[in-house]
Amino acid sequence: MVFDISLYLSLMIFALGLIFKISTWFRYNFESTTIPFTARERFFAAMGGIVATLFSGKVLTLLKSLLLDVFCQRRIMRESRLRWVMHMCLFWGFTLLLLMHALEGILTSNLFADYAATLNPFLFLRNFFGLLVFVGVGIAFYRRFIQKIPRFSTNAMDRYALILLAVIMISGVFLEAAKIVSFERYSQMVTDYADFDEEQDLKALEALWVRDFGVVSLNIAAPFDKKLLTRGRELHEMNCAACHTRPQWAFISYGAATALRPVALPLDRSGLVTILWTIHFLTCFVGLAYLPFSRMFHMMASPLNLLANSVMEKGKSHPANIITLQMMALDACTHCGSCTARCSLAVVFEEIPNPNILPSEKIASLKVLASGKPLNEQQMTVIQEGLYLCTNCYRCTTVCPAGIDLQTLWFDVREAVLKRGYPELLVLTPFSMYRGLLSPTVAKAEYHQAQEQPIAGIEAVCSTLSEPDDPIKFAQMDRDFKKQMLSSAKGSTFSYCFTCITCTSACPVVRSYENPSEALGMTPHQIIRAIALGVPDLAFRSRMLWYCLGCYQCQDACPQAVLVTDVMTELRNLAVARMKNQNRWTGERS
Amino acid sequence: MKLALQRCCTTPIFLKQYETSTNAVLGRLGVQLTDKALNCCGYPLKNYNYKAHVLASARNLSIAEKGKVNIMTFCNCCYGTLKEVDQRLRSDQTLCAEINRKLEKEALKYEGNVEVQHIMEVFYHELGPERIRENIIKKFKGLKVAIHYGCHILRPRELVQFADPGTPSVFDELVAMTGADLVTWQLQSECCGSPMWGIDDDLSAALTMKKIENAKASGADYFCLACSYCQVQLDRVQKRLLDEGRITDPMPSILFTQLLGLSMGIDPAVLGIGENQIDISPILECID
Numbered sequence: 001m002v003f004d005i006s007l008y009l010s011l012m013i014f015a016l017g018l019i020f021k022i023s024t025w026f027r028y029n030f031e032s033t034t035i036p037f038t039a040r041e042r043f044f045a046a047m048g049g050i051v052a053t054l055f056s057g058k059v060l061t062l063l064k065s066l067l068l069d070v071f072c073q074r075r076i077m078r079e080s081r082l083r084w085v086m087h088m089c090l091f092w093g094f095t096l097l098l099l100m101h102a103l104e105g106i107l108t109s110n111l112f113a114d115y116a117a118t119l120n121p122f123l124f125l126r127n128f129f130g131l132l133v134f135v136g137v138g139i140a141f142y143r144r145f146i147q148k149i150p151r152f153s154t155n156a157m158d159r160y161a162l163i164l165l166a167v168i169m170i171s172g173v174f175l176e177a178a179k180i181v182s183f184e185r186y187s188q189m190v191t192d193y194a195d196f197d198e199e200q201d202l203k204a205l206e207a208l209w210v211r212d213f214g215v216v217s218l219n220i221a222a223p224f225d226k227k228l229l230t231r232g233r234e235l236h237e238m239n240c241a242a243c244h245t246r247p248q249w250a251f252i253s254y255g256a257a258t259a260l261r262p263v264a265l266p267l268d269r270s271g272l273v274t275i276l277w278t279i280h281f282l283t284c285f286v287g288l289a290y291l292p293f294s295r296m297f298h299m300m301a302s303p304l305n306l307l308a309n310s311v312m313e314k315g316k317s318h319p320a321n322i323i324t325l326q327m328m329a330l331d332a333c334t335h336c337g338s339c340t341a342r343c344s345l346a347v348v349f350e351e352i353p354n355p356n357i358l359p360s361e362k363i364a365s366l367k368v369l370a371s372g373k374p375l376n377e378q379q380m381t382v383i384q385e386g387l388y389l390c391t392n393c394y395r396c397t398t399v400c401p402a403g404i405d406l407q408t409l410w411f412d413v414r415e416a417v418l419k420r421g422y423p424e425l426l427v428l429t430p431f432s433m434y435r436g437l438l439s440p441t442v443a444k445a446e447y448h449q450a451q452e453q454p455i456a457g458i459e460a461v462c463s464t465l466s467e468p469d470d471p472i473k474f475a476q477m478d479r480d481f482k483k484q485m486l487s488s489a490k491g492s493t494f495s496y497c498f499t500c501i502t503c504t505s506a507c508p509v510v511r512s513y514e515n516p517s518e519a520l521g522m523t524p525h526q527i528i529r530a531i532a533l534g535v536p537d538l539a540f541r542s543r544m545l546w547y548c549l550g551c552y553q554c555q556d557a558c559p560q561a562v563l564v565t566d567v568m569t570e571l572r573n574l575a576v577a578r579m580k581n582q583n584r585w586t587g588e589r590s
Numbered sequence: 591m592k593l594a595l596q597r598c599c600t601t602p603i604f605l606k607q608y609e610t611s612t613n614a615v616l617g618r619l620g621v622q623l624t625d626k627a628l629n630c631c632g633y634p635l636k637n638y639n640y641k642a643h644v645l646a647s648a649r650n651l652s653i654a655e656k657g658k659v660n661i662m663t664f665c666n667c668c669y670g671t672l673k674e675v676d677q678r679l680r681s682d683q684t685l686c687a688e689i690n691r692k693l694e695k696e697a698l699k700y701e702g703n704v705e706v707q708h709i710m711e712v713f714y715h716e717l718g719p720e721r722i723r724e725n726i727i728k729k730f731k732g733l734k735v736a737i738h739y740g741c742h743i744l745r746p747r748e749l750v751q752f753a754d755p756g757t758p759s760v761f762d763e764l765v766a767m768t769g770a771d772l773v774t775w776q777l778q779s780e781c782c783g784s785p786m787w788g789i790d791d792d793l794s795a796a797l798t799m800k801k802i803e804n805a806k807a808s809g810a811d812y813f814c815l816a817c818s819y820c821q822v823q824l825d826r827v828q829k830r831l832l833d834e835g836r837i838t839d840p841m842p843s844i845l846f847t848q849l850l851g852l853s854m855g856i857d858p859a860v861l862g863i864g865e866n867q868i869d870i871s872p873i874l875e876c877i878d
Contacts, residue, residue, distance in 0.1 A: 150696045344599050344630040347649045350692045351642035391599035391630045398602075407603075428789055430634040430667075433819075436788025437604065437826060451789060489682075508780050512796045547790060549797075550636070551781035552745035565746070572637040 003281055010285035017292030018300075025327045028370040030416035037320040045320040049312075058311045065310035069403060070303045076401040079338050086139035087401075093132025094165075101126050102284065120245040126176075127252045133169055134252075137162065151346050151358060152337045157295045164290070167283045174260075175276040176253035180214045181264040182273055194239050201235055208232030214247050214257050216264035298334040298402065305332035306403040314408055326412065327370060329404040333363045339396035339406060345389055356386020359396045359406060366413055381422050387414045388426040392434040411435075415442055418450040423457030425576055428546045455546060458575065461582050464537035477534035484574070485531055490566040497528045503554035503564045509547050520544040524554050524564055527571070540575040548572075591716065593707070594654040595623040596672065598665035598818040599630050604826060605818050607862025611847040612664055612709065614860045619717055619725060623662070626653050631668040632675070641685075647675035648689045651706075652698040664709040664847070666817035670742025672706040673749055708743055710816050710846070714760045722767055727855045729769030733876040736810035737761055737772060738801070738824065738843070739779045740817040765814055765846065768853040769878070775808035777801050784823035795831055798823055802841045812873065813843035821845055829867035842868040852877060 026039040026046070037045070053059065068074045073091070077084040100108050100122065108122070109115045115122065140162060144154045179185055186209060190202065207224040209215045209232075247254050260267065291297060305328055314322050339359035340346050346358055355361040365383045368375070375383070390410055397407040411434075418424060426432075427450055439447050459466075464476055485491040504510050504523040513519040521542030522530065530538040539545055545568060554564040601608050616623060632646030651672065654661045663669045679686045680702050690699055707715075713722055739761055743750060762772055783797030801824075805813060813824050824843040831837045843866070851861040852873070863870060 342627070345646070347629050347646055348632075348635065348639075348642045350695070351645050352639055389635075391634065392603070393597075393599035393630070394602045426638060429638050430785055430788075430819075432788030433600070433784065433822070434788070436791055436794075437822070439788070439791070508797060509793065512793055512800075547786060547793060548637075549741075549781045549783075549785045551741040551785075553741075553780070556745045556747060563746075569637055569640065573640045576638055 002278070006282060006285045010289040013289035014291060017289070021292045021297060021331060024371070025324050025331070028327045028372070029323050030326075030366075030369055030413050032416070032420050037323065042320045042324050045318045046324050049318060049321050053311050061310050062307055065307055066303075069306040069310070073401070075306075075399075075403060079399050079401060082139060083143070083336075083401075086136050086143070088136075089132040090136030090140070093129045093136060097126070097129045097133065100129070116243045118244050118247075120249055123245050123247075124249040124251075127250045130169060130173065130252055133165070137165055137169065149337070149341060151340055151349055153340075153355075153358075153361065155335065155364075158335060160290075161294055161296055164283060164287050168280065168287060171276050171280040171283060173253050173256050175273065175280050176250055177256035177260055178267070178272045178276055180247045180250070180253060180257040181216045181260050182268045183216060183218050183265065184268050185273065186215045186217075189240075194235075196235065196239075201231065204228045204232035205235045205239070206232070208236055212246060213244070214254065214261075216261055216268070218265060295333075295335055297331055301328055301331035302334060302402040305329050309403045309405060314405075326409055329402075329409060330363060330367050330370060332402040332404055333360075334402060335360055335363070336401060338399045338401055342395040342399050344391045344393040344395060348389065352385075352389070354382055354386050354389070356383050357389045359410075362386055362410070366409070369413065369417070377422060380417070380420060381424075384414075384417050384422055384424050385426065387417060388424055388431055390414075391431065411438065415446070418453075419446055421449075421453065423453035424450065425454045425457075425579060427451055427454050455541075455543060458546075458579060459541045461579060462537035462540040462575070465535055466537075466541075472533060472535060478536055479534060481536045481574070482531065482534040485567075485570065488570060490563045491570040493561060493563045494528050494531045494567050496560040497525070497532065497562050498560060499525055499529060500559065501525050502557050502559060503528070503562070506553040506557040508551065508553060509544065509549060516544075520547060524548075524568075528562060528564065528567065531567070531571070536571070536574065536578075539571050540578070545571055545575070591620065592622045592624055592659050593662040593712065594626045594628060594650075594657060594659045596628050596631060596650060596661050596663040596665075596668050598663070598668050600665075600818045600822050604822050607865040608664060608818055608821065608845055608847065611845060611851050611856075611861040614856050615847050615851045615854065616709075616712070618854060618856065619721065621712065621717070624657065624659060626657055626659075628653060628661075631663070631671045633667045633671040636671065641688075643671065644675050644678065644685065645689055645692060647672050648679060648700045649693060649696075649698060651676060651679075651704050652693055652700040654704045655701060656698060660705045660707055662707050662709055662712055664816060665819060666708070666740040666742040667819050669706065669708045670750070673742075676702070676704070676706055677749060708816070710743065710761055710764065713764055713850075719763065719767070722764065722850070726767055726850075726853045728853050728877045730849075730853065730873075730876045731769060731878050733770045733873065734773050734809055734811045735765055735770040735814045735844075735849075736775050736805040736808060736812070736841075737765055737778060738782065738805075738813045738815040738820060740815060740820045741779075741781050743817070744779055761816070761846075765849065768849055770814070770849065773805075773808040773810045775805050775810065777804045782817075782820040782823040784819040784827075787823060787827055794823075794827070795836060798827060799831065799837055802828065802837060805841050806839060810841065812870065813841055814846055814849055815843060816846040825867045832868070840868050842866065842870045842873075844870050844873060849873075 026042045076087050206217055207228050210217045308325050337360050343359050349357045356365050394407050397405055400406055504525045507524050510516045510523050516523055522544050527539045548568045552565045558564055628650040630646055632643035635643040679700055783794040786794035828840055832840050848861045
């Protein structure tokens with residue numbers, strides 16, 4: 001009764017969850033304003049794509065990917081042998097347990113006419129598959145909680161998945177163990193199946209089962225008479241052997257049964273078998289119901305993603321399908337941490353504690369973005385910074401075991417987020433080179449808008465003396481700023497400047513403009529002068545500061561040993577710090 | 591000899607031939623490049639979060655230190671960054687201690703026992719001109735090359751000490767060994783324009799076009815350089831400018847490792863000659 005209700009309930013939640021999750025693949029996207037395709041269009045584009053692929057030569061590519069990527073998991077193999085062993089154990093152990101054991105009523109008993117859970121090879125295999133899962137869980141536990149991998153994070157979902165799996169497995173093992181030692185079970189079976197009722201015979205069979213099958217008897221104990229055992233063996237062959245292999249074949253459960261022996265009788269009387277059985281099936285059903293919402297959903301999404309990636313390519317496949325694939329990819333992520341382990345920039349997280357720098361953690365924010373949940377400016381700028389802090393080195397994409405095209409994903413999301421109009425100072429750094437090289441794939445207006453936003457943002461915040469003709473008042477001089485510059489070894493060299501303009505003459509950026517002051521706001525020597533005057537805003541909002549190439553021509557040429565380029569670096573760092581402390585629109589300190 | 595290679599983050603997608611040609615040439619000269627999984631040198635972060643940029647370089651330096659190898663870079667920006675951070679950490683004990691506290695989590699420690707070497711330094715100072723000369727089996731004839739030094743191999747001078755700014759003789763001598771004729775041109779040690787690509791593309795293009803014009807006027811057939819950012823700019827971005835009709839007469843750019851590799855008789859396919867965006871295959875006809 002409880003079994004049936006909970007089974008159907010969990011199946012229902014599972015089915016609804018599945019429908020909900022799959023529908024998100026077609027409903028969600030990263031855009032905030034213009035929605036490129038409706039869910040309906042995307043659904044039919046996907047169906048069209050699937051049908052077209054299945055009836056083309058690409059089906060061979062699919063099969064190859066199925067064999068190598070899904071069944072043999074070669075991408076994990078390339079990444080780490082230990083993890084491959086872990087995942088192969090979990091994947092095959094769990095899949096085979098599911099097919100042979102959990103679905104015995106539907107699959108195994110129909111495939112094998114003489115199937116019995118207590119007969120070999122099924123008895124042995126169940127334990128063997130269980131062993132695989134235990135090895136896998138053990139390695140997973142070791143990796144997550146013992147091995148110290150920097151910046152490898154374990155979130156609540158990772159923990160739930162591991163705990164759930166562990167409870168299912170351990171309750172299963174002890175359930176089998178409790179059944180082995182159970183005298184109640186034994187007596188019940190004798191009542192049901194034995195075709196004799198003489199006391200001596202009953203004793204003989206019981207003696208054999210106590211000695212060879214691990215039953216802990218209420219009535220008798222070893223040693224037994226040889227004759228009695230011979231009789232027991234005969235009766236066993238006639239009545240039990242058709243359904244029972246010796247339980248030693250269930251090597252894990254038998255070990256557990258041995259441990260249970262001293263307390264077997266009281267536990268048996270208190271109904272341990274029923275309790276364990278209830279725990280076992282309930283956790284299985286909880287797992288089933290929770291599956292579509294947990295990271296274990298990758299069981300479905302990852303193989304699909306690997307297969308889809310083997311036949312799809314941005315630029316060639318239908319653009320609607322690329323969006324759908326990216327949404328599916330979010331579910332394919334297993335939060336395994338491979339990307340973060342290889343990320344070129346992960347170490348920076350120790351200095352800029354924004355989890356969105358780490359690719360494995362970015363995915364969580366991407367899920368929120370995709371769902372269209374409203375985010376405030378603060379949340380958006382944090383995500384945006386994390387998205388832009390990426391050298392586009394492709395390493396995450398190369399190593400992702402789920403085959404997610406992370407590089408393209410980052411780029412597309414970055415563009416979608418930049419469109420929302422929050423100025424991103426990182427656009428003014430060499431991180432933008434990649435964007436520049438890919439600019440033909442971005443709408444022109446949006447491309448330039450993202451370049452202009454940060455400068456406009458700085459102009460709005462650093463607005464002291466924005467009227468060029470205004471005289472400088474004493475109160476406008478920032479003494480703290482000047483002190484700060486003077487306290488730095490390199491920054492303090494500004495004070496040697498006697499405004500000879502050599503730096504400005506040497507600057508290739510200045511030389512690129514007919515009217516540098518108009519184009520750049522200030523030239524290098526004026527920036528140095530602005531520090532001496534204690535008016536950082538003048539320097540901060542001049543385009544010159546942000547267009548500095550860092551080529552060191554000015555510094556090299558300075559007759560006064562002013563470290564002009566290094567001073568520029570310090571100014572830009574100070575400007576970034578100031579912008580981060582202030583609301584980018586109102587200038588209020590947060 | 592073993593060296594840890596600081597891969598520049600631009601190479602895996604945009605400049606695979608730099609890695610393959612470097613491996614081929616150095617492999618033949620008996621240098622083994624170890625893959626120590628170094629991270630980004632921190633260059634793009636320098637003007638955004640200076641400390642983060644120091645940490646990124648410091649991690650690489652400490653990894654190399656742990657493996658008891660020196661770091662080699664084939665990118666001027668990585669070179670300048672690693673050099674600067676190395677010098678900074680040697681002289682700034684407070685910062686060094688702070689960085690080491692962060693590296694400790696990974697059982698790493700920066701102690702300043704690693705040398706940062708540009709690939710040109712490895713050729714000239716580690717292997718030596720004799721060794722290179724011995725390995726050159728084919729010489730170029732009638733090939734005019736404009737050497738593009740780039741910035742951070744030369745400046746700031748007190749930091750890199752690679753050669754005196756203005757007289758970058760090491761690079762010249764190595765290129766001359768291959769039989770190529772060097773042309774003199776004014777903008778040889780100026781910025782390629784790459785730092786502005788993606789920030790202000792017009793400014794970036796203006797800097798690049800000026801260099802192309804100047805090198806053209808000097809009579810050169812090719813740029814030759816040893817920096818990944820410069821090569822992306824002078825090859826990939828130049829190709830874009832060509833496609834957009836902003837320049838009509840391109841100046842193809844060859845990586846020094848490709849040039850040297852050809853004169854060492856290495857298969858052009860291994861050197862990735864065909865992977866350059868602006869065709870450099872005519873250079874094969876200049877080999878004696």
